Amino acid sequence: MMNDLITMIAAKYNYWAFIVLMMIGLYAMIVKKNLVKKIIGMNIFQTSIILFYISVGAKESATIPIIAHGHQEGVIQATAYINPLPHVLMLTAIVVSVATLGVALALAIRVYNQYRTLEEDDIQSQINQI
Amino acid sequence: MKTVAILTVCLCGSLFLFCTMEFPNWGDPAAPASMHLSPYFIQNAEKDAAVPNIVTAVLADYRGYDTMFETAVIFAAGLACFFLLRTFTRKRRNERLFRHIPTGIVLNIKAGGKIPDDPSKFERIDSHWTPNDLIIKTTCRLIIPSIQLFALYVIAHGHHSPGGGFQGGVILGASFILLAISTDLRSTVRRLSERTSAIMASAGVLIYAGTGLLCLLLGSVFLDYGALAPVLRSGSVMARSHGILIVEIGVGLAVMAVMIWLYYNISSAGKHDEGL
Secondary structure, three states, X not given: OHHHHHHHHHHHHHHHHHHHHHHHHHHHHHHOOEXXXXXXXXXXXXXXXXXXXXXXXXXXXXXXXXXXXXXXXXXXXXXXXXXXXXXXXXXXXXXXHHHHHHHHHHHHHHHHHHHOOOEHHHHHHHHHHO | OHHHHHHHHHHHHHHHHHHHHHOOOOXXXXXXXXXXXXXXXXXXXXXXXXXXXXXXXXXXXHOHHHHHHXXXXXXXXXXXXXXXXXXXXXXXXXXXXXXXXXXXXXXXXXXXXXXXXXXXXXXXXXXOOOOOOHHHHHHHHHHHHHHHHHHHHHHHOOOOOOOOHHHHHHHHHHHHHXXXXXXXXXXXXXXXXXXXXXXXXXXXXXXXXXXXXXXXXXXXXXXXXXXXXXXXXXXXXXXXXXXXXXXXXHHHHHHHHHHHHHHHHHHOOOOOOOOO
């Protein structure tokens, strides 16, 4: 019983780390009143997803997805190389996260120029006064 | 509000944790994600495109559409920041700071004062200005060219080692951002103007889409680089390899230009006069 538990923890602990990161990001996006902190939460969330995909692509005793010695003859064993597909997807996801971060910061600057604050409560009260 | 959020987060987290029971173990070679599409890519990337780096082959060839629109997305992000932030109305500053270079004395010139005209003796500096350290300037002068050279290597060698257009483009953009941080925004804009970076960003997307269109004109489907063989004077497999390189150069150009453009606009809130 105890041994089963330990093997399960050893086999799945990577997912747990990503879930903890993801929940930290989600919590920051829900609770934090400062817009920049919300953006940071969104970035933590995206990072956890990226790590999750990369870990799904891992294979035991396999190497990076670059064919060794280039241009070799014969059959290539799929188990000798880790899964390249999550890497490709996350390469593009990182770019999207940079793009969303840029646009989000630009919007935050516009909000700051308008209301002279980044705190959600102050912005809300200013909107209510109008 | 806080307790509701904590409850929601804990509930979601425990649901996710419960679901991980069904997930494949860490590093399991028989995981469902590794069973269906990826063996095909691993076994055929080398044969189809003569590219040992499978990630590059999948990125630019098998999933070419994805990457093309990805480049369009970052171009759109640069454009969105430009439209959100850029202001062209120049506010007259009532005071300007100039530094006398030989002595390091800073002059504060009020509105209507005479602005020193000898640029070899006086340099204009920002109002939240910290003195540029000699160590920082010299270090950046040494490492920026190395960073740029490495970025070009990363773009050009993406076929055989980890790398490619996105990574190399980001490194190239970071070198310009380092220049802007170590000196000031104005002198960086003088080296690489906003107009140039915008043109480079659109040129990068155009190179990518144009390569696809050229394949179409040469009688194949969009982004099938094998059709470029007569133009590149090589076999159809090598043409795919060269096509991937052309496309990666386009991606690198677009990513570099957009990174610089985003930095210019966000660091100065669209005014481009004083950066960080």
